Amino acid sequence: MIDLVGYGAFFLTTALIFSLVTLGLNLQWGLTGLFNVGLAGFVAIGAYTSALLTTPDDPARLGGFGLPILIGWLGAMFVGGVAAALTGIATLRLRSDYLAITTFGVAVVVQLVALNAQKLTGGPFGIGFIPRPFGGLAETPLLFNLSNLAIVSAVTLAAYLALEHLTRSPWGRVLKALREDERAAISLGKSARFYRVQAFAVGGAIMALAGALQAHFIGFIAPDNYLSILTFQVWVMLIVGGSGSNAGAIAGSVLVWAIWAGSGALTSVLFAPEQQARAASLQIVAIGVMLCVILLVRPNGIFGERPRRVRFGKRTKATASESGS
Amino acid sequence: MGDAVKRHGAETQQPVLAAKNVVRRFGGLVAVNNVSFDVRPGEILGLIGPNGAGKTTMFDLLAGSILPSSGEIYLGGVPVSGEAAHRRIGRGLGRTFQIPRPLPNLTLIENVMLAAQGQTGERLLANFLTPWRVAAEEKAAAKKAAELLELVSLTRLAHEPARVLSGGQRKLLELARVMMADPAIILLDEPAAGVNATLLEVIIERIRDINESGITFLLIEHNIDMVTRLCHRVLVMASGELLCEGTADEVARDPRVIEAYLGGTA
Numbered sequence: 001m002i003d004l005v006g007y008g009a010f011f012l013t014t015a016l017i018f019s020l021v022t023l024g025l026n027l028q029w030g031l032t033g034l035f036n037v038g039l040a041g042f043v044a045i046g047a048y049t050s051a052l053l054t055t056p057d058d059p060a061r062l063g064g065f066g067l068p069i070l071i072g073w074l075g076a077m078f079v080g081g082v083a084a085a086l087t088g089i090a091t092l093r094l095r096s097d098y099l100a101i102t103t104f105g106v107a108v109v110v111q112l113v114a115l116n117a118q119k120l121t122g123g124p125f126g127i128g129f130i131p132r133p134f135g136g137l138a139e140t141p142l143l144f145n146l147s148n149l150a151i152v153s154a155v156t157l158a159a160y161l162a163l164e165h166l167t168r169s170p171w172g173r174v175l176k177a178l179r180e181d182e183r184a185a186i187s188l189g190k191s192a193r194f195y196r197v198q199a200f201a202v203g204g205a206i207m208a209l210a211g212a213l214q215a216h217f218i219g220f221i222a223p224d225n226y227l228s229i230l231t232f233q234v235w236v237m238l239i240v241g242g243s244g245s246n247a248g249a250i251a252g253s254v255l256v257w258a259i260w261a262g263s264g265a266l267t268s269v270l271f272a273p274e275q276q277a278r279a280a281s282l283q284i285v286a287i288g289v290m291l292c293v294i295l296l297v298r299p300n301g302i303f304g305e306r307p308r309r310v311r312f313g314k315r316t317k318a319t320a321s322e323s324g325s
Numbered sequence: 326m327g328d329a330v331k332r333h334g335a336e337t338q339q340p341v342l343a344a345k346n347v348v349r350r351f352g353g354l355v356a357v358n359n360v361s362f363d364v365r366p367g368e369i370l371g372l373i374g375p376n377g378a379g380k381t382t383m384f385d386l387l388a389g390s391i392l393p394s395s396g397e398i399y400l401g402g403v404p405v406s407g408e409a410a411h412r413r414i415g416r417g418l419g420r421t422f423q424i425p426r427p428l429p430n431l432t433l434i435e436n437v438m439l440a441a442q443g444q445t446g447e448r449l450l451a452n453f454l455t456p457w458r459v460a461a462e463e464k465a466a467a468k469k470a471a472e473l474l475e476l477v478s479l480t481r482l483a484h485e486p487a488r489v490l491s492g493g494q495r496k497l498l499e500l501a502r503v504m505m506a507d508p509a510i511i512l513l514d515e516p517a518a519g520v521n522a523t524l525l526e527v528i529i530e531r532i533r534d535i536n537e538s539g540i541t542f543l544l545i546e547h548n549i550d551m552v553t554r555l556c557h558r559v560l561v562m563a564s565g566e567l568l569c570e571g572t573a574d575e576v577a578r579d580p581r582v583i584e585a586y587l588g589g590t591a
Contacts, residue, residue: 165453170438170446170463177428177439184426187388188440189414189506190447198449 009145011261012254016149016156017214019253021230022237023159023246024206030244031167032199033179035096037231038087038103039207041110044226045083046076046208047215048114051127054216061127062120069133073212080208081201088200092193107231114223126222130215148217155213156250159206163246166202175199229284233260236287240294242304251302259290339402341366341510341541342387342418347396349382356382358565359396364510369532369542371556371573373549375586379565380545381423384512387543388420389413401509415442417509423518423545425495429488433479433498436487437470438463440505466505473501477531493524500531510541517548529555549577561585 021043028034050072055064067075091102114121121127132138134147166172174195177185182192215221233256241252263286271279294301340363349357357379364370372380385391387398389410398406400416408416419440428436444466445451446459474480477497482489490498496516503511516528525548532555536542546552552559553573561568561576563585569576576582 162453166449169452169459170441170444171449171452173431173435173439174447176431180428180430181426183390184422184428185439186409186411187390187414187420187422187426188502189411189442190439191409191411202449 006142006145009142009149011257013145013149013152013217014214014261015254015257016152016250017210017217018234018237018257019250020156020159020210020213021207021234022241022249022253023156023163024203024210025234025238026243026246026249027163027166027175027199027206028203030238030249031172031179032175032196033096034088034092034196034200034203035100036103036200036203037100037228037235038105038107038110039234040226040228040230041103041107042080042084042204042207043211043214043230044107044110044114044223045204046080046211047221047225048121048127048211049079049208050076050212051130051215051221052120054131055127055129061118061122064127069131069216072216073209076208076212077205080211081205083208084204085197085201087204088197089193092196092200104228104231107226107228111223111226114226121223124223126220127215128220130219130221132216132219135219152213152217155209159209160246160250163206167246171195232284233287236291238301239291240301242298242301245301245303248301248303255302256287256290259286263287338366340364340399341401342543343399344383344387345397345399347383347386347398348394349379349386349391350394356565357386357393360562360565360567361396362560362567362570364541364543366509366541367536367539368557369536369544369555371552371559372543372545372562373547373552373559373576374562374568377564378562378585380562381514382565383562384420384514384543384545388418388512414440414506414508417507418512419503419506419508419510420512421496421499421503421514421516423514425492425499427487427490427495427498430486432484433474433487433490434467434470434483436498437473437502437505438466440502441466441469442506470501470505473504476504476534477501478527493520493528496520496528497524497531500528500535504535504540508540510543511535513542513544513546515545515547517546517551525551549573553577 028036052063053065053067053075054072056066087106137144174190237252237256242248263283267279342364345361347360374380386393474483559573559576560570561582568581569579
């Protein structure tokens with residue numbers, strides 16, 4: 001029973017870290033319509049920044065600086081936000097398909113830098129000994145997992161409430177307007193570039209924070225953590241939960257991670273050890289099938305912005321008779 | 326007219342909007358060729374011409390959606406030719422579109438509130454640092470938006486998404502939306518297009534009401550009846566050039582206008 005609770009806490013912690021990335025993507029895509037398929041790069045930037053700031057000094061590479069974990073998280077948000085803003089300034093005039101290609105390129109560049117800049121990132125060996133919050137409790141896994149869950153829950157809740165506040169604010173209204181019709185929004189005095197760069201930077205900062213949280217939760221990072229499969233997972237989480245909804249971003253993350261983790265456990269039971277590497281592909285199949293089912297049953301996702309139902313039954317008739325056009 | 330419509334005095338005779346020798350080329354095509362005119366305070370100026378005359382290109386130049394190849398545009402006496410489109414509404418120039426562009430998934434009231442200028446809440450950090458001020462401005466903006474929706478007879482649909490509107494209602498929504506910014510001049514691009522006779526009367530009445538509060542209009546329109554009823558002066562464009570100007574009756578009798586519209590068959 002205790003093992004089950006411990007695993008549940010571990011599972012939820014991981015799912016909530018994913019949900020932070022998904023919240024960042026929801027701000028960029030769900031609210032503003034920015035097609036970012038390079039989110040893994042911003043998660044990596046956050047993870048490496050926080051790791052460099054907080055790990056003990058290592059003569060084999062730059063840093064670490066041994067700073068407190070909180071400074072690492074704030075530094076990750078700052079560097080992730082600046083990196084996203086610079087990416088945004090350079091690319092946000094591009095149409096969505098070209099923006100997708102460019103952001104994907106950014107993620108590949110970040111991953112290759114992490115892999116090859118050994119003096120900075122530890123190269124393929126990554127960075128270890130990243131301090132863990134409540135690391136002193138590691139001897140009692142249940143308490144350690146519950147403590148981490150509490151801290152990740154608090155961060156996720158704070159991000160959710162802040163994003164909900166922004167979504168309902170005049171700032172959020174401008175982002176929605178740009179998503180719906182850029183030319184109309186510009187004619188009403190809204191600078192498309194200015195607001196898009198802001199949305200991209202804030203989303204990037206949230207993704208970087210998620211990367212930092214994960215790095216400190218696991219205690220070790222390596223370039224392989226930030227491959228494009230991460231981008232795929234997070235996009236599925238947003239689509240399943242419902243693009244445009246912060247609650248959907250969290251629900252989609254938990255659900256998709258449950259299926260991902262569940263299918264992983266199932267393959268380890270069903271397949272012999274020598275076949276398990278190939279059987280892991282079935283996880284992607286399971287996610288793909290679920291995505292198809294969700295899109296067929298609920299095209300806007302579980303909590304997605306659905307067309308609001310008109311509140312009076314004779315609307316169509318009334319509208320037609322009023323305008324006739 | 327309620328308090329929602331800001332009254333603009335016509336105390337100055339300086340043109341609200343002026344084009345001086347404006348040229349716009351698209352490659353080898355000269356869409357607007359050396360066009361100059363003034364829009365006087367408080368008037369409704371019509372801009373007519375056959376299809377392809379360059380009217381909408383001229384509108385886009387005035388609104389800043391495209392920049393002139395040469396020439397100058399003045400807004401309230403200030404040269405604005407190189408200024409981005411989103412800055413011009415802050416200088417008092419609002420526009421509507423030939424094909425209305427409501428924000429379909431925002432409610433009508435959100436559509437109108439979006440046009441409020443200088444809102445504190447449109448600054449990211451202000452939503453956390455001065456939430457009381459944002460809330461007060463939002464309340465005032467919502468009240469004004471509701472009054473403007475009442476002005477254009479759309480109160481009943483205020484909390485519905487804009488996609489439920491018919492074509493004519495979308496034009497009324499655009500009118501209310503642009504009024505939210507307290508413009509000194511509104512550019513209307515074919516407000517009568519695709520609108521039935523009953524709703525057209527509503528649009529004409531509203532334009533007249535708003536104009537009586539001192540707001541200037543520049544109107545592109547093919548509906549000559551509407552132009553005759555509303556416009557104090559009319560400009561005629563053909564093949565990218567300004568052909569003539571005068572009252573609606575004067576231009577209707579001008580042989581050059583007849584030539585341009587009917588290709589010399591009249």
